[in-house]
Amino acid sequence: MGQEGFFEDLADGLRKAKVMVAFVSDEYAMSKNCKMEFRFAVSTLKIPTVLAVVGTGYAWERTEVGLLTVGHSQTCPKVNLQYENEAGLLDLLKAVQDFLPKSTERGASDKTSPAHQQAIAFQEVLELTQRKLLRHISMYSETMDIEPFPRLVLVDIKDDDKKTEKRNTKSAKVRETTDGRQEGGERGDNPQAEEKNDKYCLRLLCEYEQGWHESSQPISMPRLEGAALEEFLKEVAAYQARVLAILKHSNLQLPVLTTPAGDQLRRKMEEWCARTTSEFQEEYQKMLQMALDQDEQRTYGGLKRCHMPNGKILWLCDRHEGCSLTHTEEKYKDQLKTNDDIDPTSENFDVESTTVSDDADRFSMVSRSNSVASLLIRPEDPPEPEQPQVKVKVAPAAAGAGPLPRRPKPQRRNTSGGRKTTSQACRLM
Structure with missing residues (x-):
């Protein structure tokens, strides 16, 4: 028993119970x-x-215990264990299971645990x-005079499997050469240098609102070697x-988060990070500019620039691009056509006018052509005849003439039928 006493513990246990099994007997009813x-x-x-x-x-059955069970046969089932009943325990187990929540209900209760x-709450x-950090670095990227590019980029460590495969491929090429021994002697220390150079890569992240994750193409x-590499990381x-x-609080399996080398890199970054200020605009722009320069093929790490229903523009992967409203390229592909895309040899090509799909562009094109045509003067058109000027003479006023007569005041229309109003009756008096 606990410190609160027998009855308090008994009441607390019953309040937490889903079902109670009472082994009733004559002695139980007398207690x-x-x-x-x-x-x-x-x-x-x-x-x-x-x-x-x-x-x-x-x-x-003729005591208070039996009286309380009257009318509660569904909530108070009875299992007789007075005689040898091999199925009695199974019946008791089944009766208890009928009152316990099902597996689906138990799963629902686990979600509310x-x-x-x-x-x-932690995930939210x-x-x-x-999202707050993405808004912060978005302001930095908007100040840069660059083309649209994914905004989340970080330094990551390459996978060991890919590095091993690349190293084996290079060693196989060396063995195939005729002077493999000589080249092997000259490059005895090169594998370590190449491995150090190829240790890091730039990783772009999908900007999914319910959690970032890595892109498929680093x-x-x-x-960069030695001091240059360390200077860049600083x-x-x-x-x-x-x-x-x-x-590090997410479920990403990046090498920089899961490997010992990545743990060492994170500790160095924390030591080099200046904690005196919250601004890191120059550092971010340097990282983004390097990623833009290195992505010569403009693969964008397999990400696509998408419009979201809430008005945001995010860089999403192939799996999450379906959440967007439309792709930017597909939305403006008609407006982004240049003059080189128009074939002048086609039958539908017209020098004076061009068919535009959008109604607004068609209206602006027609209004522009009308304004230009109004300014052009064709030589074959005859000049319009000048209108003769008409002179109007004003006679001088006669001497001694009096003032001009005043224009009579307009009389108001009587809208009251034949009856005179109060103001009219007062005027007659």
Whole structure:
């Protein structure tokens, strides 16, 4: 028993119970504590109660315990265990299971558990933090005079499998040469240098609002060695450390987050990061400019620029692009056509006018052509004849003539029928 006492613990246990099994007998019906427990469960809490009849007597049916079960045969089933009944325990188990929640209901209750609610709340806070950082760096990217490019970029570590495959391919090419031994001797230290150069890459992230994730195509970094590489990592540490501080709480499986080398890089970034200011515009622009210069084929890491229903423009992957309203390229593909796309040898080509799909463009084209045509003067058209000027003479006023007569005042129309109004009657008087 706990520190609160027997009855308090008994009441607390009944309040948390889904079903109660009462092993009733004549002795059970005579006990005050047992009757109080039974009365509290059936009358007050109204929880399902299974009666397991034990002993040899039936006097309990004529007591308060039996009286409380009258009319509650569905919520108080009875299982007789007085005699040898091999199926009695199975019947008791079935009666208890009938009152317990089903598996689906249990799964629904698990979703409302405090642990599940806490996990949902943490995920919402993580998504809000990602959106806030994306808005912050979007302001930095808008100040740059560059073409549209994915905004989330970070330094990542290449996968070991790809590096091993690349190293094996290079070693196979060396063995195929005739002077493989000589080249192998000259490049004895080169594999380590090449491995150090090829250790890092630039990774673009999908800007999905319900959680960022890596893109399918990483971008290679320029060859930086020794002090140059360390200097670059120090310059972008202020931006890189903030992104990694958010991503380490997500489910991303990036090498920079899951490998020992990535853990070491994150610690260095935190040491190099200046904590005195919250601005990292120069660091971010340097990182974004490098990614733009290295992506010569404009693959954008497999991401696409999409319009969202809420008005935002995000760079999404192939899996999440269906959440967008429309793609930017598809929305403006008709307006982005240049004059080179028009074939002058086609039959429908007209020098004076061009068919435009959009109604607004058609109206502007017609109004522009009319205004230009109005300014052109064709030589074959005869000049319009000049209108003769008419002179009007004003006679001088006669001497001694009086003032001009005043124009009579307009009389108001009588709208009251034949009857005179009060003002008219007063005027006549």
